[in-house]
Amino acid sequence: MSLYIDIKYTNLLAPRLELFKIKNHNPFTANSRCPLCGDSKQNKWKARGYFFTKKGGVFYKCHNCGESSSLGGLIKQLDSFLFNQYAMERYKEGTHGKSHANVASVMEFVKPDFESRKEKSLLDSLLDPIDNTRAEEYVRAREIPEHKWKDLYYIDDMQKLEQLSEKYKGRIIGTEDRLVIPFYNRDKKFVGVSCRALGDESLRYVTVRINDNEPLVYNIDKVDVSKDVYVTEGPLDSLFLDNAVAAGSSDLKAVASSVPKDKMVLVFDNQPRNVELVKLMVKASEAGYRMVIWPKNIEEKDINEMILAGIAVKDIINQNTFESLELKLQLAMWRSI
Secondary structure: OHHHHHHHHHHHHHHHOOOOEEEEEOOEEEEEOOOOOOOOOOOOOOOOEEEEEEOOEEEEEEOOOOOEEEHHHHHHHHOHHHHHHHHHHHHHHHHOOOOOOOOHHHOOOOOOOOOOHHHHHHHHHHOEEOOOOHHHHHHHHOOOOHHHHHHOEEEOOHHHHHHHOHHHOOOOOOOOOEEEEEEEOOOOOEEEEEEEEOOOOOOOEEEEEOOOOOOOOEOOOOOOOOOOEEEEOOHHHHOOOOOEEEOOOOOHHHHHOOOOHHHEEEEOOOOOOOHHHHHHHHHHHHOOOEEEOOOOOOOOOOHHHHHHOOOOHHHHHHHOEEOHHHHHHHHHHHHOO
């Protein structure tokens, strides 16, 4: 059973391993370019990181940098969130008497990782809970589930966001209040915010990034990548689904770097007349992603509008998720609406 779990998590790690390839299934062996040293700098096709079976588990060895560790040790260095899931699964196995491995010793609790205490203190000072604010009125009117409100915040003056980064000094336009949606990366490090207008402001969303090189994928710090992960366009739409993220302005590669491709279900807006959206959907279908194609009788353009119209969105998604040839056929019919 321990070997089954190790192989499962090797496959969950695989999308972020360059040139990953399974060499043999029994005994399990695989290789990739080393994610720790980057492997050969002269030859981009060198793949000297090896996964192999030993003592009922999977181990890793790089023949370039010499790194040698158990699979858990490698995952811990690459993705603390995935490591906690792995360790918990191994721990549960041990408590049921199916393994003699003492994996409780590798369990750890990872708190949100802010750059510094100063940054966390600054963020706390800028944002307020949405309770008894215009933001609460907004999310209540949009019927956003109340148990998701704890992840949303309120700011009474947009100008305060300048304090998050020097590069925004003098660049934040407007002093209105807004709904604030914080973004964290896979390691629970704060990476930016998206602020939704509460009135008729010309800019519906204002985004502030802490690091331009860090993609903003909403809720990526919380999803369980061993299950299907629903990928919506907007953060607010993702709040109506279980185990969902929002790609926002980031491309699918940003999501795929943390979520296995075969676990992703793409949930685009219902806008068959949007040329750019259709191009993106066609490209994603050709790349082999699973995707939701909204039925012809639904006129609402996004999940939130469907919820407000009383549509059972989760049921619709379950019944209209397609892949491969069937997806291409359904997409062609949807485009002709």
